[in-house]
Amino acid sequence: MGRLSTSVDVAVIGAGPYGLSLAAHLRARGVEHRIFGEPMGPWKHNMPRGMLLKSYPWATSLSDPGSEFTVKSFCTERAMPYHDVLTPLTLDRFIEYGEAFRMRYVPAVESKVLTALETADGGLRASFDDGETINARRIVVAVGLQPFEHLPQDAAHLPAELCSHSGKYGSLEALDGKEVVVVGSGSSATDLAALLHERGISVALVARARQLRFANRPHNRSSIERAMAPLSGIGPGWTLGAYAKYPQLIRLLSKERRIKIANHEALGPLGGAFVRDRVVGKVPTLLATSLQSTETRNGKAVLNLVDAGHAKQSLQADHVIFATGYKIDVSRLGFVNQALLRNIRLEEGAPQLSSHYETSVPGLHFIGPAAANSFGPVCRFVYGTYHPARTLAQHLSSILVRSRPAVQVRPFDRTVLP
Numbered sequence: 001m002g003r004l005s006t007s008v009d010v011a012v013i014g015a016g017p018y019g020l021s022l023a024a025h026l027r028a029r030g031v032e033h034r035i036f037g038e039p040m041g042p043w044k045h046n047m048p049r050g051m052l053l054k055s056y057p058w059a060t061s062l063s064d065p066g067s068e069f070t071v072k073s074f075c076t077e078r079a080m081p082y083h084d085v086l087t088p089l090t091l092d093r094f095i096e097y098g099e100a101f102r103m104r105y106v107p108a109v110e111s112k113v114l115t116a117l118e119t120a121d122g123g124l125r126a127s128f129d130d131g132e133t134i135n136a137r138r139i140v141v142a143v144g145l146q147p148f149e150h151l152p153q154d155a156a157h158l159p160a161e162l163c164s165h166s167g168k169y170g171s172l173e174a175l176d177g178k179e180v181v182v183v184g185s186g187s188s189a190t191d192l193a194a195l196l197h198e199r200g201i202s203v204a205l206v207a208r209a210r211q212l213r214f215a216n217r218p219h220n221r222s223s224i225e226r227a228m229a230p231l232s233g234i235g236p237g238w239t240l241g242a243y244a245k246y247p248q249l250i251r252l253l254s255k256e257r258r259i260k261i262a263n264h265e266a267l268g269p270l271g272g273a274f275v276r277d278r279v280v281g282k283v284p285t286l287l288a289t290s291l292q293s294t295e296t297r298n299g300k301a302v303l304n305l306v307d308a309g310h311a312k313q314s315l316q317a318d319h320v321i322f323a324t325g326y327k328i329d330v331s332r333l334g335f336v337n338q339a340l341l342r343n344i345r346l347e348e349g350a351p352q353l354s355s356h357y358e359t360s361v362p363g364l365h366f367i368g369p370a371a372a373n374s375f376g377p378v379c380r381f382v383y384g385t386y387h388p389a390r391t392l393a394q395h396l397s398s399i400l401v402r403s404r405p406a407v408q409v410r411p412f413d414r415t416v417l418p
């Protein structure tokens with residue numbers, strides 16, 4: 001395959017909510033750019049079919065330049081049922097919305113994979129799986145959570161066919177007829193447990209937590225409730241509200257404080273509000289139970305467990321799903337060249353970012369969940385797209401030569417649907 005080399009002002013790597021939102025703003029500002037990745041890829045392939053989104057529908061809109069194309073306007077246009085908080089958004093509906101957003105604002109996504117990123121000629125050079133190499137003045141990495149799946153060390157003792165990370169599903173078909181154990185207590189664990197059980201698959205849940213926690217079921221709130229704990233885009237309460245609204249202020253805090261807020265303080269493992277009744281009393285659950293070791297016996301996975309009273313037991317399964325979350329670690333991004341990696345200042349594996357989401361390598365930016373240690377927990381939600389989309393697009397348009405006249409982004413045409 002011949003190697004093609006081109007140049008561009010901005011290359012956006014990733015076409016999930018963060019990449020698409022940024023590209024929509026860059027396009028509206030006439031900043032020359034290209035965007036790569038599978039549109040809404042992880043939502044299509046790495047989240048279980050039938051999942052309900054945990055975030056409120058009103059807080060799950062991508063960011064467009066006119067703040068017009070919300071989930072609400074999308075559903076209203078198509079006469080689909082919608083409520084800001086009382087009814088959850090389904091995964092399928094959110095993917096449809098993301099596709100409609102892309103067709104409207106980001107028509108030219110290139111579905112290819114970045115394989116190498118390095119510094120070159122005073123800029124950055126990106127190579128892709130089709131052989132194309134691009135010299136870019138700015139690269140914005142928006143690859144989401146998928147590259148950062150976290151598995152407990154003990155999982156390494158199990159062969160790949162007997163265990164997987166929750167981020168591998170997608171379709172649950174491959175698990176039909178098997179006995180499955182899900183390890184974890186957050187939303188991925190409880191979502192999978194509910195969906196597997198409802199599919200007729202024998203499933204048990206094992207969690208270190210003393211009890212499973214679920215978000216409160218949404219209801220019409222009294223004015224006192226609203227005053228005591230206003231709803232923010234990432235959950236109820238004044239503190240979460242501040243984190244959601246002022247990510248730029250979090251960056252000014254000490255490193256220790258920022259990391260604590262991003263990873264421990266704001267959001268512990270929490271199941272979705274609509275999943276509680278589908279799991280509690282239905283899926284056998286071992287709480288306050290830790291994994292000590294794993295082994296393989298007669299072709300099955302064996303989990304050796306210990307509970308809070310130090311009692312030991314073993315659980316056997318055809319397959320174990322580790323719903324054990326994600327840990328940002330830039331060194332795990334296979335495309336980052338070693339010399340470049342050495343120059344990216346990291347804080348517990350995540351890039352330390354400037355107010356313009358720029359790493360210590362000039363021209364290299366990260367947005368989305370990888371920015372949470374700098375800008376707080378809102379970066380782990382779709383709701384957080386508004387901040388980098390606006391501030392970074394504005395910054396890039398102010399520093400880069402405008403090579404093309406601004407595309408007129410027309411207001412939402414209410415008679416024409418994509």
Ligand SMILES: Cc1cc2nc3c(=O)[nH]c(=O)nc-3n(C[C@H](O)[C@H](O)[C@H](O)COP(=O)(O)OP(=O)(O)OC[C@H]3O[C@@H](n4cnc5c(N)ncnc54)[C@H](O)[C@@H]3O)c2cc1C
Pocket residue numbers: 013014015016017018019020036037038039040041042043046047048052053054055060112113114115142143144145146167188335367368369379380381382383
């Ligand atoms: C099970 C689950 C449920 C969730 N539910 C919610 C929810 O209800 N509400 C909410 O706000 N958030 C939720 N989240 C968090 C959500 O994943 C993030 O908020 C959001 O996806 C981040 O968007 P993103 O654009 O950064 O990344 P993603 O949506 O993950 O998109 C990543 C993009 O990068 C591309 N990419 C990756 N690697 C490369 C490469 N090497 N080259 C080119 N392209 C690449 C992919 O193809 C894709 O286009 C959930 C997460 C999980 C795991």
